[in-house]
Amino acid sequence: MQSQLKRGTLELCVLSILCRGDRYGYELVNIISGCMHITEGTIYPLMKRLKDAGNIDSYIVESQEGPPRKYYNITDSGRAIQKEQEDEWRNFSTAINKILDGEEQL
Amino acid sequence: MICNTKTEFLTGLRIALENNNVTDTRDILTDFRQHFEDGEAAGESEADVCRKLGDIDEIIKQYITEDAEQKASTPDASGFGANAGTGAPEANTGAQVNTAPQTPNYYTAAQNTASQAPSSGSKAGKIVGLVCLDVFVFSWAVPSLLSVILGLIGTTIGFVVSGIAVFIVGMLSFFIDLSGFVVTGFVPLSLIFLGIMMSALGGMLVIASIAAVKGFINVIISIINLHARWLSGHNILEKIGKREDD
Numbered sequence: 001m002q003s004q005l006k007r008g009t010l011e012l013c014v015l016s017i018l019c020r021g022d023r024y025g026y027e028l029v030n031i032i033s034g035c036m037h038i039t040e041g042t043i044y045p046l047m048k049r050l051k052d053a054g055n056i057d058s059y060i061v062e063s064q065e066g067p068p069r070k071y072y073n074i075t076d077s078g079r080a081i082q083k084e085q086e087d088e089w090r091n092f093s094t095a096i097n098k099i100l101d102g103e104e105q106l
Numbered sequence: 107m108i109c110n111t112k113t114e115f116l117t118g119l120r121i122a123l124e125n126n127n128v129t130d131t132r133d134i135l136t137d138f139r140q141h142f143e144d145g146e147a148a149g150e151s152e153a154d155v156c157r158k159l160g161d162i163d164e165i166i167k168q169y170i171t172e173d174a175e176q177k178a179s180t181p182d183a184s185g186f187g188a189n190a191g192t193g194a195p196e197a198n199t200g201a202q203v204n205t206a207p208q209t210p211n212y213y214t215a216a217q218n219t220a221s222q223a224p225s226s227g228s229k230a231g232k233i234v235g236l237v238c239l240d241v242f243v244f245s246w247a248v249p250s251l252l253s254v255i256l257g258l259i260g261t262t263i264g265f266v267v268s269g270i271a272v273f274i275v276g277m278l279s280f281f282i283d284l285s286g287f288v289v290t291g292f293v294p295l296s297l298i299f300l301g302i303m304m305s306a307l308g309g310m311l312v313i314a315s316i317a318a319v320k321g322f323i324n325v326i327i328s329i330i331n332l333h334a335r336w337l338s339g340h341n342i343l344e345k346i347g348k349r350e351d352d
Binding site: 026041042046047048067070 | 130133134136137138145147148158159161162164168169171172
């Protein structure tokens with residue numbers, strides 16, 4: 001997949017997953033890599049960008065076994081952006097599918 | 107850069123992050139360290155985790171891009187205004203969520219600033235300072251440190267070798283009459299214990315010598331890095347025996 005297209009949509013993927021619940025890095029990466037081929041290391045820079053922009057946040061959970069773990073959660077502005085991007089994507093993919101299926105109106 | 111172990115990956119990543127002046131290095135390394143730990147807990151090998159994470163250079167490139175976009179989206183970053191305006195429909199929220207086609211510009215911008223930063227300031231002054239340090243401090247400090255360490259190593263070898271020799275003589279003197287070759291006032295058993303004691307002292311000195319040699323190498327690396335940092339803006343060598351998470 002073209003990296004630019006993937007980059008834009010990966011952001012939507014991360015936001016959408018976090019909309020359904022908080023996740024830690026490895027979990028999030030595995031959910032996405034279970035659906036498509038990605039270079040896993042590039043998810044973390046994306047997370048940093050989303051965090052710097054205030055669309056997601058992180059918090060530390062102390063655990064009995066092993067070191068404390070960092071969880072990511074979505075913020076209100078992140079939810080708003082997710083909604084917006086989801087609509088955008090659905091419209092876009094519907095349009096593309098129409099053309100691919102030869103159903104476009106002349 | 108392709109890695110096979112966790113340590114290799116995290117060290118490589120840290121050096122690359124520092125050399126490229128990426129912000130929040132500690133936070134980023136925590137993320138990746140945790141990723142390795144979770145991967146291992148899930149039964150993946152370090153090599154597998156490394157392979158799936160991908161090329162460090164690729165990851166660094168992303169962080170540089172993210173940092174540049176972050177700077178670009180702050181109000182005081184002049185010069186990016188024209189770009190920001192082009193994303194008209196999403197202009198309200200688009201400031202933070204930059205659309206993909208703008209990326210290449212920011213990436214170049216980030217690389218330029220990164221490569222220009224170290225060369226700012228008086229380079230000539232730094233070179234003069236380095237030469238002064240080399241001539242007046244390092245020129246005598248390094249050789250004298252080296253001679254102390256060599257002395258320590260010599261003493262160590264002496265203790266170990268003579269300890270073993272005394273031990274062997276002690277053992278032999280049980281079976282052979284050595285009075286013609288070795289003049290000792292010791293009974294064999296005390297020779298054996300003397301040998302053991304000297305070897306043990308030698309053993310302690312071996313540990314001290316290893317620590318001293320490591321310290322010396324790190325001093326040399328620090329000096330080389332000092333030169334590199336002043337001349338090109340970043341370290342070129344990694345210290346030995348250093349934990350990856352400090």
